[in-house]
Amino acid sequence: MTKNGGFMIVxxxxxxxxxxxxxxxxxxxxxxxxxxxxxxxxxxxxxxxVNRTTFINEISVRYSVAERVRHPSELKHxxxxxxxxxxxxxxxxxxxxxxxxxxxxxxxxxxxxxxxLMKALHMYQGENISPRRAAEAACRLEIDLIKEPVGxxxxxxxxxxxxxVFEFNEGSVSVAPLSLDHRLKISLEQHLALFFTxxxxxxxxxxxxxxxxxxxxxxILKEMSDSVFEFRDNVMRGNIRRLGEMLHEGWMRKKQxxxxxxxxxxxxxxxxxxxxxxxxxxxxxxxxxxxIAFLVSQKYREEMRRKIIDAAExxxxxxxxxxxxxxTQCGTEILSSDRGLED
Amino acid sequence: MFSxxxxxxxxxxxxxxxxxxxEIAKALNALxxxxxxxxxxxxxxNGGSLALATHWISDFNKTVFTAQLHKATRRFQxxxxxxxxEELTAWANDVGYEWVFAxxxxxxxxxxxxxxxxxxSGNSLNIIKAVEFAKSKGVTVIGISGFDGGKLNxxxxxxxxxxxxxxxxxxxxxxxxxxxxxxTRYFKDYFTSLVSRKKE
Numbered sequence: 403m404t405k406n407g408g409f410m411i412v413x414x415x416x417x418x419x420x421x422x423x424x425x426x427x428x429x430x431x432x433x434x435x436x437x438x439x440x441x442x443x444x445x446x447x448x449x450x451x452v453n454r455t456t457f458i459n460e461i462s463v464r465y466s467v468a469e470r471v472r473h474p475s476e477l478k479h480x481x482x483x484x485x486x487x488x489x490x491x492x493x494x495x496x497x498x499x500x501x502x503x504x505x506x507x508x509x510x511x512x513x514x515x516x517x518x519l520m521k522a523l524h525m526y527q528g529e530n531i532s533p534r535r536a537a538e539a540a541c542r543l544e545i546d547l548i549k550e551p552v553g554x555x556x557x558x559x560x561x562x563x564x565x566x567v568f569e570f571n572e573g574s575v576s577v578a579p580l581s582l583d584h585r586l587k588i589s590l591e592q593h594l595a596l597f598f599t600x601x602x603x604x605x606x607x608x609x610x611x612x613x614x615x616x617x618x619x620x621x622i623l624k625e626m627s628d629s630v631f632e633f634r635d636n637v638m639r640g641n642i643r644r645l646g647e648m649l650h651e652g653w654m655r656k657k658q659x660x661x662x663x664x665x666x667x668x669x670x671x672x673x674x675x676x677x678x679x680x681x682x683x684x685x686x687x688x689x690x691x692x693x694i695a696f697l698v699s700q701k702y703r704e705e706m707r708r709k710i711i712d713a714a715e716x717x718x719x720x721x722x723x724x725x726x727x728x729x730t731q732c733g734t735e736i737l738s739s740d741r742g743l744e745d
Numbered sequence: 746m747f748s749x750x751x752x753x754x755x756x757x758x759x760x761x762x763x764x765x766x767x768e769i770a771k772a773l774n775a776l777x778x779x780x781x782x783x784x785x786x787x788x789x790x791n792g793g794s795l796a797l798a799t800h801w802i803s804d805f806n807k808t809v810f811t812a813q814l815h816k817a818t819r820r821f822q823x824x825x826x827x828x829x830x831e832e833l834t835a836w837a838n839d840v841g842y843e844w845v846f847a848x849x850x851x852x853x854x855x856x857x858x859x860x861x862x863x864x865x866s867g868n869s870l871n872i873i874k875a876v877e878f879a880k881s882k883g884v885t886v887i888g889i890s891g892f893d894g895g896k897l898n899x900x901x902x903x904x905x906x907x908x909x910x911x912x913x914x915x916x917x918x919x920x921x922x923x924x925x926x927x928x929t930r931y932f933k934d935y936f937t938s939l940v941s942r943k944k945e
Contacts, residue, residue: 414782445781530856530883564774581770584935588942732778736856 408454411525415450415518415734416443417502417509418559419596419686419695421645422652425659426627427553427570429545430613434620437570438630439555440637443563445727446502448511449737450518452526453496461486464498481516484547489523497522504721506602508685508692513556516540517734521561525736533733537561537575551610563733567634586640587729593642593697595680595707597714600721601667601691611660622655646681646697653684667717668694674713678706693725753916760907760920769924771903772887773931776821779859779885786823787853789846789875790863790889793918797925798825798863804929812937821932826850826875846875854884861887865917867895867906876900889924891917 418441426437455462463469463482471477473493474486482497497519505511520539524531531539540557544550558568558575565580565587582590629648636644653672657664664672668685671694675683679702686693698706707724714722779786786805788798802823810817827833827849836848850860860879864872867890879886880900888894888901892911898904907920 525856532883563778579771579774581767581774584931584938588938592942730778730781731774732781735778735782735784737782739856 408456409740410454411452411522411739412737413450413452413518413522413525413734414447414737415514415521415560416563416730416732417446417448417507417511417514418443418556419509419729420555420559421684422633422648423626423630424555425553425656426623427555427568428551428613429572431620431623431627432570433572435624436627437553437623438627439559439568439570440566440630440633441555441559441568442565442729443559443731443733444509445730446509446725448502448514448518449500450515450522451496451498451500452522453498454526455494455496458496459493461493462496464496480548481519481543485516485519485523485543488543488547489527491523491526495526503598503725504602506692507598510556510559513540513544513552514560514734516543517557517560519543521734521736525739530736533561533563534577536734551613561734564731565637565729567630580634580637582637586637589640590637590642590645591728592700593646593703594695595675595698595703595710596693596695596725596727597671597710598693598721598723598725599667599671599691599714600719600723601665615659619659622658626652626655642697643681643699646683648682649684649695649697650676650682653682656684665691667719670717671710671713674709675706678702678709680706756909756913756916757919760909760916761923764907764920764924765905768903768905769927772905773928775859775885775887775903776928776932779857780819780821782857783819784822784855784857784859785853786821786859786861787826787850787879788823788861788863789826789850789872791869791871793914794863794865794921795825797918797921798861800922801925801929804926805932809929809932810936811933812940817936824853826853843870843874846871847878850875850878854879854882856882856884859885859887861889862897862901863889863921864895864897865891865914865921866911867892867897872897873900889921891921 420439420441423439427439431437461471461474463477463479469477474483477483501511503511517536517540521531521536537558541554544552554570554575555568562577565582567578569576633648672683675696680696680698683696686695790798802825805821805823810820826846832849833845836844862872862876873896876886886901887903888897889905890897891907891909894906898906907917909916
């Protein structure tokens with residue numbers, strides 16, 4: 403039956419929340435000093451569905467637009483085009499993507515997309531690749547093939563899932579999972595407040611400026627990379643107040659890296675959070691928009707939430723939303739594949 | 746007689762104190778991950794290990810959700826293989842004893858699943874066959890073994906080996922029981938605290 407029947411593969415990749423060390427995963431830095439990032443995946447996902455269409459020779463790709471072409475080289479979607487060309491898939495495939503969050507929120511969704519895509523395309527060719535290979539394939543796609551000026555933390559976070567410390571060196575990436583028990587996990591979730599500003603930005607423009615500034619800001623990036631260990635130790639101790647303070651210090655450092663990392667809207671939201679009792683916070687992703695996260699005591703949490711929401715309303719932030727999601731463990735996985743296991 | 750009691754408890758206590766904590770923590774994370782993706786857990790072993798597997802699925806499918814038995818919309822889906830004596834004897838009699846786990850596993854296994862294999866020696870051929878099948882599909886395997894861990898310890902992604910001299914089945918199986926109950930308690934506590942958090 404599978405001889406000319408189709409099959410469908412559904413792959414799910416989580417988004418991530420990075421705490422400390424973002425920016426040190428760029429090659430301009432980690433080729434000189436180890437880059438480090440600590441992050442957790444969250445219960446929000448990107449889905450890729452791949453369908454083999456044995457009776458249709460064309461290639462069909464559906465995201466915010468629908469493309470239908472005769473050869474992958476004609477695709478406008480750069481990543482899907484490069485991925486299909488790389489994998490030698492030239493006909494009879496439909497690819498569609500779905501997501502729980504809009505793009506460009508700073509939660510790493512564009513790399514979650516790449517990891518899910520590469521996992522799905524390898525499965526399409528009959529191989530269930532490991533988290534490491536899925537991360538490497540996504541990095542190769544984004545960095546080597548398309549030459550996006552991005553780092554590697556998001557691909558690894560999405561592929562592995564869970565709370566991890568990643569270390570980036572030239573030619574290697576190490577992954578050290580934190581053995582965070584559920585008490586600590588729930589406690590961290592209860593002290594976290596996460597908001598989508600409604601402003602979306604392209605990571606590239608900020609990252610280009612950041613890359614150009616790396617020489618000058620080398621010492622700051624070194625501090626950021628080293629502070630990952632202290633952050634990890636405080637996570638394991640449940641010292642959330644200190645984690646909040648460290649986020650604050652990290653954000654102050656990050657703001658020095660590129661002029662476009664912050665904006666007056668971001669600064670207003672951030673100051674509102676700090677002035678209403680948050681221990682600290684940060685803007686997620688490369689900056690300029692996206693999400694803003696705070697760590698705050700249970701005592702001030704409600705009051706702080708209200709004030710942030712009021713501030714967003716005052717500034718007319720369309721699309722502003724509070725995000726309430728758990729920290730998760732599951733990485734990028736094949737949720738379903740009706741391709742026979744022996745096929 | 747008391748010195749015998751003393752010696753046996755010391756052996757068991759020693760093994761509990763030396764249990765591979767990092768690997769057990771990894772196993773708990775892997776179980777959480779399979780819950781999040783709504784996958785299934787297949788568990789199997791020979792003799793006493795099969796009894797442990799059967800005991801564990803009852804705890805994992807029900808006891809873990811004690812605080813919300815009638816409300817939990819998602820639960821663990823733990824399945825002991827083979828699921829019936831008929832399957833066990835059919836595979837053993839018709840095909841060969843080495844197929845009693847790998848045979849049924851091939852009927853069920855999906856990419857979102859997880860496999861737990863229990864073997865004190867780590868070398869039971871039927872266990873290894875099933876583990877090799879799961880590995881060939883890229884499915885995560887938790888290996889629970891004893892003695893020197895055997896082939897299971899080499900193959901498993903998560904290696905829970907209770908290291909003892911060869912042949913100490915009673916000690917190894919007792920500690921396996923402790924580890925499986927540890928997993929049950931961990932998730933029972935977790936789901937109970939989620940319920941009390943909602944009530945706050």
